[in-house]
Amino acid sequence: MTSTLPSPTSTQLSPGREAAVAIIGSGFAGLGLAIRLRQQGTTDFVVLERGHDVGGTWRDNTYPGAACDVQSNLYSFSFAPNPEWPRTYSGQPEIQAYLRATAERFGVYPHCVFGADVTGARWDDAARRWRVQTSAGEVSARVLVSAAGALADPAYPDIPGLDSFAGTVMHSARWDAGHDLTGEQVAVIGTGASAIQIVPAIQPQVVGLAVYQRTPPWVIPRGDRPVKPAARRVYRRLPGVQKAVRGALYAGRELLVVGMAKQRRLLKPVGRMAKAHLDRQVRDPQLRRALTPDYTIGCKRILISNDWYPAVSAPNVELVTTGIAEVRPHSIVSRDGVERPTDTIVLATGFAVTDLPIAHRISGRDGRTLAQVWDDGMVTNRGCTVAGFPNLFLLVGPNVGVGHTSMVYMIESQLAYVLDALRTMADEDLAVLETTPQAQEAYRQLIAERSRGTVWLAGGCGSWYLDRHGHNTTLWPDFTFRFRRLTRQLDRENYVGTPAHAEVAA
Amino acid sequence: MSRPVQKQTVAVDAGDGALLHATVEGSPTAPVTLVLAHGWTLAQAAWEDVAAELAPELAAGELRLVRYDQRGHGRSTWGTTEPVSIDLLGEDLRHVLDRCAPTGPVVLGGHSMGGMTIMCLAAAHPGEIGSRVRGVALVDTSAGDLRRAPRTRAQRLQQRLEPGVLAFALARATFVERLRAVSPPSSRTHQKVVRGLLYGADATDAMVLAGAEIMHASSVRSFATFYPALGEHDKRDGLAALTRVPVEVLVGEEDKLTPVSHSRQLAQALPDAVLHVEPRCGHMLPQERPELVAAALRRLVAGARVGV
Numbered sequence: 044m045t046s047t048l049p050s051p052t053s054t055q056l057s058p059g060r061e062a063a064v065a066i067i068g069s070g071f072a073g074l075g076l077a078i079r080l081r082q083q084g085t086t087d088f089v090v091l092e093r094g095h096d097v098g099g100t101w102r103d104n105t106y107p108g109a110a111c112d113v114q115s116n117l118y119s120f121s122f123a124p125n126p127e128w129p130r131t132y133s134g135q136p137e138i139q140a141y142l143r144a145t146a147e148r149f150g151v152y153p154h155c156v157f158g159a160d161v162t163g164a165r166w167d168d169a170a171r172r173w174r175v176q177t178s179a180g181e182v183s184a185r186v187l188v189s190a191a192g193a194l195a196d197p198a199y200p201d202i203p204g205l206d207s208f209a210g211t212v213m214h215s216a217r218w219d220a221g222h223d224l225t226g227e228q229v230a231v232i233g234t235g236a237s238a239i240q241i242v243p244a245i246q247p248q249v250v251g252l253a254v255y256q257r258t259p260p261w262v263i264p265r266g267d268r269p270v271k272p273a274a275r276r277v278y279r280r281l282p283g284v285q286k287a288v289r290g291a292l293y294a295g296r297e298l299l300v301v302g303m304a305k306q307r308r309l310l311k312p313v314g315r316m317a318k319a320h321l322d323r324q325v326r327d328p329q330l331r332r333a334l335t336p337d338y339t340i341g342c343k344r345i346l347i348s349n350d351w352y353p354a355v356s357a358p359n360v361e362l363v364t365t366g367i368a369e370v371r372p373h374s375i376v377s378r379d380g381v382e383r384p385t386d387t388i389v390l391a392t393g394f395a396v397t398d399l400p401i402a403h404r405i406s407g408r409d410g411r412t413l414a415q416v417w418d419d420g421m422v423t424n425r426g427c428t429v430a431g432f433p434n435l436f437l438l439v440g441p442n443v444g445v446g447h448t449s450m451v452y453m454i455e456s457q458l459a460y461v462l463d464a465l466r467t468m469a470d471e472d473l474a475v476l477e478t479t480p481q482a483q484e485a486y487r488q489l490i491a492e493r494s495r496g497t498v499w500l501a502g503g504c505g506s507w508y509l510d511r512h513g514h515n516t517t518l519w520p521d522f523t524f525r526f527r528r529l530t531r532q533l534d535r536e537n538y539v540g541t542p543a544h545a546e547v548a549a
Numbered sequence: 550m551s552r553p554v555q556k557q558t559v560a561v562d563a564g565d566g567a568l569l570h571a572t573v574e575g576s577p578t579a580p581v582t583l584v585l586a587h588g589w590t591l592a593q594a595a596w597e598d599v600a601a602e603l604a605p606e607l608a609a610g611e612l613r614l615v616r617y618d619q620r621g622h623g624r625s626t627w628g629t630t631e632p633v634s635i636d637l638l639g640e641d642l643r644h645v646l647d648r649c650a651p652t653g654p655v656v657l658g659g660h661s662m663g664g665m666t667i668m669c670l671a672a673a674h675p676g677e678i679g680s681r682v683r684g685v686a687l688v689d690t691s692a693g694d695l696r697r698a699p700r701t702r703a704q705r706l707q708q709r710l711e712p713g714v715l716a717f718a719l720a721r722a723t724f725v726e727r728l729r730a731v732s733p734p735s736s737r738t739h740q741k742v743v744r745g746l747l748y749g750a751d752a753t754d755a756m757v758l759a760g761a762e763i764m765h766a767s768s769v770r771s772f773a774t775f776y777p778a779l780g781e782h783d784k785r786d787g788l789a790a791l792t793r794v795p796v797e798v799l800v801g802e803e804d805k806l807t808p809v810s811h812s813r814q815l816a817q818a819l820p821d822a823v824l825h826v827e828p829r830c831g832h833m834l835p836q837e838r839p840e841l842v843a844a845a846l847r848r849l850v851a852g853a854r855v856g857v
Contacts, residue, residue: 228557251558327624328762329594358570358624359560374555380608381574382553 056089056156056180064088064465065175065184067161067401069151070099072438072454073190074142075120078149079458082122089184090151091177093160097146100194101138106218106237106389108244109135112265112347116285117292117449120145124285126278132267161191164405166433171474171541173434185474188461190438191401193517194394200232204370208388215241215391224249227386230375232367234260238391239346243354245389252360253375253383255367258504259333261317261340265347296448300522303341303447304497314340324352333364342502344446396444396517397421397510407432421516422487424478424537425530427460433477436461442490443526444508444517452523460530467533468540475541482537494520554607561648563620563641567628571617573649574600576610581683581853582650583846584615586642588661588689589775590767592623595660595760599835602843612850615649619666621771633774635662635782639669646681654853656684658846660835661807662775664690665782672787679793684849686797688842689804689832691811692818693783715773722769729769734761749803749830749837756836788818795852796822797845801830801837 064080066073069092080088096102111118115128115137123145129137146152159179164187167174173187197214199205205212213219215237229249231238234256246252278285302309317340325331334355336343355362366378376382402413402421408431416431421441423429428436438461443453468476494500494515499508510516519526554574561569572593583603587595593616606612618625619638630637646655659667664687671678671685678685699705718725732739735758743761744752796819800812809826816824825845830837 251560253558326766326768327592327594328766330624356624357560358568358618358626359558361556361558361572376553380553381556383556 060182062089062184064186066090066188068190069097077151090155091159095157098139098142106215108240113449116289186434188436192439193396196395196400198393198395200392208370209372211387229387230385231389233391239348239351243350246354255363259336260346262346263317265349299447338504339502341498342504343506396507422483424482428478430480433475441516456527456530463533472543473540474543561645563644565628565630567620568626570624575607575613579613581850582613583656586659586663586666590764592618598839599842634778635665636669638666642670654683656849658686660688668784671790675790678790683853684795688799691807692785696780719773725769734765747832751829798822798824802828804832806832
């Protein structure tokens, strides 16, 4: 994966540029769709990427220690297996290299327009096309696919005085590699998936580290090890073996769903394993108490790490659980009136997930944005389409998220659905394809019903999985193979199609 | 919000790879720094109640407080020096002073092995006493002779077997840990043993539980490695430097580990020292009588402000 790749070129959109399909984003989702289109021989599409390379979340999250919590054999495209993964769990550099190499291999780069931040997309009902404005020019497309993702835009906490801080403030997803933390007093705010990777990576280097925790995560051991050269040889020669390993990993992880979504008591052994992991690694009784969650395991994302607990127990680290009252120019004051001198603040505060920024920029037939339409909660048909937004497909949209297994599996399920929709439009010569409010309502009920009694709603925690109304609008609340079955083909009965030759309604 | 109190967590480099987990609280401009050293198989958390007593002084900027975990205890690591001795802990304390209290007068407080740590510092670096160190509190501690000559046959046998037992415990630490887990601090037997060994008549169940939890968190290694070091500790002839500063000696009347006689011996060797024997208390005065310990520390701090 370390072959010399041509550096991606940045193109400007030529005036009057048209495309059959415009894809927003080139992470796993956008890239995956582009590859599948290429495989079908479709070339009339454009990938609009605000960054300067493909990769999405894996391009942007370059903080020290960034790695994936799912084994690479599973966290990769099924149609682009990589026998060369150096470790069972890969770090950000390896995953990003894989994405670049895969984009190169399938000829996606020529379709990419880098530096094209979508500022607005509007459905033009008369032309039956999407008019997309980007920072690199405009494009008009028959079909718009938003693969902007959920872990794309950093969420910034609302802490009094943060603006007045005189030192450096960095979000984990916007890491400044040029800023040297050596010898500094550092504050890490948050103890989610990013924080538990950053803290062990920077702890040996900083003078002092204060970790500000609101709710402790459940953490289980990480079974990460190098992949032996012999195993790589086998993967290279017998792709079926790697496929079988992938299948076994998938099945093993899917077992968790039984506990999370069906029978919560089956999570007890997982909770016991996590507690034993904590007790083994943290001896200090006060610290152990502060690190022990009071909610059912699985309610928030289960994290995997072998070095998080040793790092927070290190002599130069303090775990602060009292909450932040304010930030001052050179310090952070917690609610108990303790002031800690601070040189750099790392915001490991995650992403805007339940209020997707892209939803504010896409406006449908009646001129309202997706965000406005979704004000009472995000509703869709199969996580993919929205009534009033014809020819728009969302990848990694509402209720497509998973915390226990590979997002790539969900993305590939969605790709099949979108491709079948495009095929249907071609076969029936449709200019417009739009889902119905009835279909959305039925799907909303299905999600609500499947979410009832799951650990995410009943596990006794608040999490980024739930929106401000307490509804699950982010996670798929069932076995992922059921989602795949649901999205294998377009549910044509839930769509209204307008043939290309039909008169444009007045 | 009232004026916030500054706090910093510091890893003090002890020079041989050991990193000492220290907590520094209070204004950097406070006139006096108080440094507290804890006892065997304890951790800085053992000073919690005393620190709570001193909170007003900390908030008022009259005092800086440094608490640290001795090497191999709490969240401090082990270094490469072998075998460990209490003298080594004295050197560690000097590193803590250099890092956390580089300027200004200092008052030292030591409980049990922490008191011995201070005596070792004073013996090895007498120049520190009177110059930087302006007062010392020695709580439930001893200048030496903890391993008395055996009087009965059982005691003789016990002392002969000790090294073997400790070596076994060290070699089979994981096994011993599992045995310890069978009877956690929450169990009644565990608390009964801890109470009988360490606490006096007035100790509450909450105190015993808190202490038992801190000790339970210590490792088999710190128990087994420091046990012989405590037996070898003897600074009865090295206390001279401590005569130069005010010293308060405190002990629980029912202390079984470092009995009252040891504190009387200290008071004899330090004629100007104030001796306080507290009735109905055992070996855990910082927990059993935090207000008493805090009052002694306060007197020493006041003296340090005025100057010797």
